[in-house]
Amino acid sequence: MTQLVLKNVSKTYLVGDDRIDAVNDISLGIEKGEFLSIVGHSGSGKTTLLSIIGGIAKPSSGTVLFEGDDIYSLDGDRLSKYRCEKIGFIFQFASLFQNLTSVENVMLPVVFKARRDKTAGDEKKAVELLGMVGLGDRVNAYPSQLSGGQQRRVAIARAFMNDPGLILADEPTGDLDEETEAEMMRLFAGMNEERGITFVMVTHNTELARQCKRQMRMGQGFQVP
Amino acid sequence: MKAFNIHTFAIKNLKRRKFRTGVLAFSIALIVSVLVFGFSFIGSVGLGIKRASDRLGSDLIVVPVGARGYAEEVLLESKVKSFYMDKGLVERVKKVEGVDEVTYQTYLATLQGLCCDIPEATVVAFNQDSDFIVMPWLTKAIGRRLQKNEAIVGHESSLNIGLGLMDAVLFGARFTLLGALEKSGTGLDNAIFISDENVEEILRKGKSPLKPDQVSIIFVRVKSGYDPYNVGRAIEGEIVEADVVARTDIGKDTINALKDINMIFSITVFMASVLSALLAWAIFSATVNERLREAGIMRALGARESHIMRLFLTEVLIIGCIGSICGAVMGTALSVLLAKSFTLFKNLPVDLTVWDRLILGAAGFAAGTGICITGALAPIQRIKKMEPLFVIKGDAA
């Protein structure tokens, strides 16, 4: 079964009397294990599209099917469960909690997952993930004690915490140097190859986009060839 | 690492925003302490008077015309006063319809050095045959009647005089002190009790202004089925030389005066409560943009509405509880410490029981926590309902 299917998805923002068609009639099928890159000018609707897929922005029209289920017809708690267990979101914006350490930030998705106290295993896993993004020595640092790129990497580690089937990465390497960027891409590729995790990644780096198995270009909310 | 869950998350949020947490907890503590203090004050006077008049066990008291205030001062505030009427009134009161039992007491003021060798106090001469006021306490204390030249002291005066003293000269006559009565919560706790068989000797010694056949106060029990007020009115109609006070009216002036204080106080407390709720609201609103983003991100990471609700409510409850507990303790401490510096309290033999204080403290606690939750609920509701993407981006720039 195709893991993710978008059928004629549109999203229109109303600002006063103006209508902004951020996403326009996009239809798309993504198989499990794919690695899709999305490129496009600023304001072309990439973040909006990713958010629709991730269950945090309801489309104005169209349907989103994940493993056959229409996610926007789910009730609130089921939709939360979808976000929690199926999706790993790496946001374009700063998204760490200032009052939590790196390792606590990474563990946060587990807190929302089940009605149980978190086990020592969860902490071990979080520390491992931080090691994988090169922050094994900063597990107890607060976000304010980290550089922008380091914060970004904590957010990357967090996305993998609940073993999601689909990672939605919105410019995940935007503020990283080339070397770290390459490291992160290797991490993604490894996760993609070894664990079969599907990736949808927004990037401005056309070189990076070209390396991906599949590419998509957006312009003014439309999918463009 | 300790367990990491919604509650530890909430605690970390509070710890890392110490100033905000502190201001809110402190304001809640203040309002709760005002509440507890205020109601302890009002409550102890009101309750004290009610308990004292109930403990007297008399439906009506009959006093000389114009002596009503004096009588209340003796019975409630343990002031030393003497006032007298003719003993013949006792028989006349007995004959009034509806009157069941009657007993009388004679109050004698001691003056140290002049007549007596103890500090100023009221000596109560009571009639042991008809008495229903003192006998219950007396039976508990010594299990028998007082003999001639024996005295027993009230609970408070035993503290003043000192229990070591075995003997005292009262109005020229020597008395053996048998011990102390248990606390009754009335003004009589400060008195010294003797049998009225001694009055004759005291008169003979001439060290008291008392004249023969005088009494100060007559206590009346009304037959069941009769309204004390009606019986009281009948007595007053029958005997022009006497004033009658019903049990429920004892201390009425004080209670009425207190009602006004109570009112002013309640309004002030109400306004202060609203103010605190607004403060809680303002503080939570002020951080709500920041919290909105956090909530949005949590939602995007898979948090349910209930998770957000729990996180914020936990924070509010912790602040509310800390503030309220501190406030309840502060208010109680304040009322205990200041109690004796109010003239109203100085003579009133009133004290809230531990139980009363616990109830007041608990009420203050509930009020404080309630105020906190009320104030914080609005932003929590708002945060809960918004679309995650919208709030995440809202403040990103």
Ligand SMILES: Nc1ncnc2c1ncn2[C@@H]1O[C@H](COP(=O)(O)OP(=O)(O)OP(=O)(O)O)[C@@H](O)[C@H]1O
């Ligand atoms: N909340 C909103 N209200 C109104 N318009 C919005 C809102 N969010 C986004 N838009 C508009 O929708 C369009 C698409 O926005 P989106 O954030 O998806 O772009 P993007 O491709 O991610 O851009 P960038 O590369 O700069 O991140 C833009 O024109 C933007 O102005």
Ligand SMILES: [Mg+2]
């Ligand atoms: Mg974007």
